Amino acid sequence: MKELKNKLIEALKKSAADVVCCAGIDRISDPAVKKLFPEAETVICVAFRQLRGTRRGVEEGTVFYQYSTGVETLEEVMIPGALLRGCAVLEEAGFEALPQRRILLVTNDENETNFEVDHTEVFRGKKEETLLNFEQCAVDCGLGEIGLSGSVLTDDFGPCQRWGFIITDAKLPADEKVVPHLCDNCKECIKACPGHALAADGKRDSWQCAAYYKGANRSCNPFMPPDAFADDPERLAIIAGEADLSPERAMEVINQINFYPPNKHAFVASMCGRSCDTACYVHLEEKGVLKRKFKTRFRKRPVWKLSLEGK
Amino acid sequence: MINAQIIKQKALEYGAAAVGIGDIELFNGVIAQRDPKMILPHAKCIIGFLFRVPRALYRTMGDGNQFMQYTSVGVKYIDEDLSEIFLLKMGALIENSGYDACLQRNVSNLRIKGDHTTNPELVDTYELANAEPVAPGKPAPEIIIDFNLAAKICGLGDVGKSGHLIAPELGPFLRMAFIITDAPLECDAPFGETLCDNCGKCVDSCPGHAISEEGTDSWQCAVYYRGAHKSNPFMTDDFLADDPEREAIINGDKRFTRESAREIYKKINFLPSRSTGYIPCICGKACDMACYRHLKDKGVL
Numbered sequence: 001m002k003e004l005k006n007k008l009i010e011a012l013k014k015s016a017a018d019v020v021c022c023a024g025i026d027r028i029s030d031p032a033v034k035k036l037f038p039e040a041e042t043v044i045c046v047a048f049r050q051l052r053g054t055r056r057g058v059e060e061g062t063v064f065y066q067y068s069t070g071v072e073t074l075e076e077v078m079i080p081g082a083l084l085r086g087c088a089v090l091e092e093a094g095f096e097a098l099p100q101r102r103i104l105l106v107t108n109d110e111n112e113t114n115f116e117v118d119h120t121e122v123f124r125g126k127k128e129e130t131l132l133n134f135e136q137c138a139v140d141c142g143l144g145e146i147g148l149s150g151s152v153l154t155d156d157f158g159p160c161q162r163w164g165f166i167i168t169d170a171k172l173p174a175d176e177k178v179v180p181h182l183c184d185n186c187k188e189c190i191k192a193c194p195g196h197a198l199a200a201d202g203k204r205d206s207w208q209c210a211a212y213y214k215g216a217n218r219s220c221n222p223f224m225p226p227d228a229f230a231d232d233p234e235r236l237a238i239i240a241g242e243a244d245l246s247p248e249r250a251m252e253v254i255n256q257i258n259f260y261p262p263n264k265h266a267f268v269a270s271m272c273g274r275s276c277d278t279a280c281y282v283h284l285e286e287k288g289v290l291k292r293k294f295k296t297r298f299r300k301r302p303v304w305k306l307s308l309e310g311k
Numbered sequence: 312m313i314n315a316q317i318i319k320q321k322a323l324e325y326g327a328a329a330v331g332i333g334d335i336e337l338f339n340g341v342i343a344q345r346d347p348k349m350i351l352p353h354a355k356c357i358i359g360f361l362f363r364v365p366r367a368l369y370r371t372m373g374d375g376n377q378f379m380q381y382t383s384v385g386v387k388y389i390d391e392d393l394s395e396i397f398l399l400k401m402g403a404l405i406e407n408s409g410y411d412a413c414l415q416r417n418v419s420n421l422r423i424k425g426d427h428t429t430n431p432e433l434v435d436t437y438e439l440a441n442a443e444p445v446a447p448g449k450p451a452p453e454i455i456i457d458f459n460l461a462a463k464i465c466g467l468g469d470v471g472k473s474g475h476l477i478a479p480e481l482g483p484f485l486r487m488a489f490i491i492t493d494a495p496l497e498c499d500a501p502f503g504e505t506l507c508d509n510c511g512k513c514v515d516s517c518p519g520h521a522i523s524e525e526g527t528d529s530w531q532c533a534v535y536y537r538g539a540h541k542s543n544p545f546m547t548d549d550f551l552a553d554d555p556e557r558e559a560i561i562n563g564d565k566r567f568t569r570e571s572a573r574e575i576y577k578k579i580n581f582l583p584s585r586s587t588g589y590i591p592c593i594c595g596k597a598c599d600m601a602c603y604r605h606l607k608d609k610g611v612l
Contacts (some may be wrong), residue, residue: 036371080388081396085326088364098367103379123583128544130376168366265573266586 005172011089015082021142021175028140030133037157041171045141047163058273061304067262079164086166089203115210121266145180149276150203151188153182155289159277160283192279194220194241207250214257215271217241219305223259313408315497320408328363333463333496343450344423345457347491351413358490359465372595376543387589390417394488410494417453431533435589458487466499471507473598474527483599496607516601519563530572537579538593545581
């Protein structure tokens with residue numbers, strides 16, 4: 001089985017995967033895995049880095065379009081491609097292999113949304129569609145640990161990676177589970193959110209996040225016209241990131257943010273560039289705990305901020 | 312110099328599950344709108360590629376547990392991304408040797424003039440009803456080759472009763488792409504007898520009774536592919552609540568035409584499709600699953 005695992009890793013890395021790690025079914029705590037595949041023996045996590053450079057444009061405030069390469073392209077192109085390659089290796093060896101990519105347009109919970117996609121495209125409360133807990137399964141597989149904001153952190157890339165899974169009945173040798181050591185509860189993720197979408201305990205309000213991910217805060221959205229939200233009695237609170245948005249209010253706000261074109265596959269363009277993760281990365285880099293070193297630090301100057309009243 | 316062996320070796324390396332090369336002359340007699348020589352008049356052969364769809368994707372649908380992964384990874388991704396990237400790489404390999412390579416990905420949403428069928432996998436299909444030839448002797452565009460025939464000519468497999476291609480290693484769990492080329496490659500023999508033994512399992516398994524002795528009624532298939540049947544786990548009591556034909560519809564007994572199918576499409580909206588144009592498969596491809604099980608039991612795969 002070690003030989004099969006090596007062959008699988010080789011195929012996945014040829015498909016540009018950065019990290020491949022796996023766990024035996026006894027270590028997987030998400031019951032969805034067994035529901036999908038009762039005979040499953042192993043869950044394989046296949047992770048891809050989000051290039052640091054895809055965040056550079058948002059960091060400098062000069063390019064917002066390219067950020068989606070690290071989101072939509074990974075989710076829609078790179079991850080499915082690698083998963084199919086991996087499944088082929090396992091099927092050729094006589095095993096069953098079930099690929100699992102993130103399905104962002106369906107939620108099991110009636111009241112949640114996925115901030116990276118257009119909320120009008122999300123089918124909510126679809127309990128019949130079994131969805132994996134991607135973060136928990138990644139941790140169980142040994143990819144990394146869960147940080148305060150809920151992002152998975154790894155020694156290589158901090159919070160900057162995306163991943164999919166292959167569930168199989170092949171009993172592959174497991175990798176070690178990571179002992180949490182990166183998140184030091186610094187709360188930089190909470191402070192960095194332009195919409196205060198993360199509570200003091202790090203819990204994310206998905207609707208609040210969706211509104212500010214898309215750019216409701218004027219101070220970090222250079223495309224917002226001066227008359228945005230002009231008829232909204234909460235205008236100042238919204239554009240300052242201080243409005244406390246219910247799901248219904250968040251929908252109203254999001255529907256008014258049309259200052260930048262969406263990406264394909266229902267992904268919305270991000271104005272914050274997931275600033276929670278960026279702040280986390282900057283903190284981990286400053287602490288020197290990330291394995292992959294760059295010639296220069298990511299953050300080269302103070303975070304830019306526009307005036308709320310515009311030009 | 313490019314040759315059949317290099318083509319096959321690279322195709323497998325780039326992600327195809329099977330590859331075969333067919334003699335272009337074997338298309339003689341097909342209608343002009345299906346003729347690859349109308350795409351590349353001096354073509355010598357056609358190269359066929361099969362892509363594997365993992366078996367487990369069908370199983371999770373059959374168990375009623377998960378439906379989005381099959382359509383997202385097993386249909387949309389393979390047709391829209393994988394096959395295109397693959398074909399571009401293979402095409403470059405052929406062009407590097409000085410030959411033409413006309414890439415043929417699955418033309419999912421178009422139908423040639425006069426073809427009134429549909430593709431159940433798409434939100435809808437468009438018949439090129441107003442197309443006209445650009446010059447005497449040419450057929451009206453778009454030329455869309457018959458993928459099933461092309462696969463047979465390439466020696467890759469043959470269709471079963473449901474009209475789906477069955478290959479010796481993959482059964483019906485596959486997708487296809489082709490390259491038409493003037494490269495003088497050594498051709499494979501066309502596929503022999505179909506693996507389908509006319510068992511009728513595909514007919515029995517379809518919740519919409521879309522398959523008969525005459526083949527698959529694509530509009531009937533499309534209605535139930537997207538979940539009009541009562542075994543659809545997303546269906547609630549309010550589905551078609553005011554429709555006097557509700558029982559007949561959810562039992563798969565009503566017959567749909569192109570017009571009535573398009574009418575009921577508006578009411579069948581269980582999972583997201585708008586952002587990709589691909590309809591999540593809620594019938595679980597029961598026909599293909601039944602076919603696969605039968606062939607596996609017979610030991611012919």
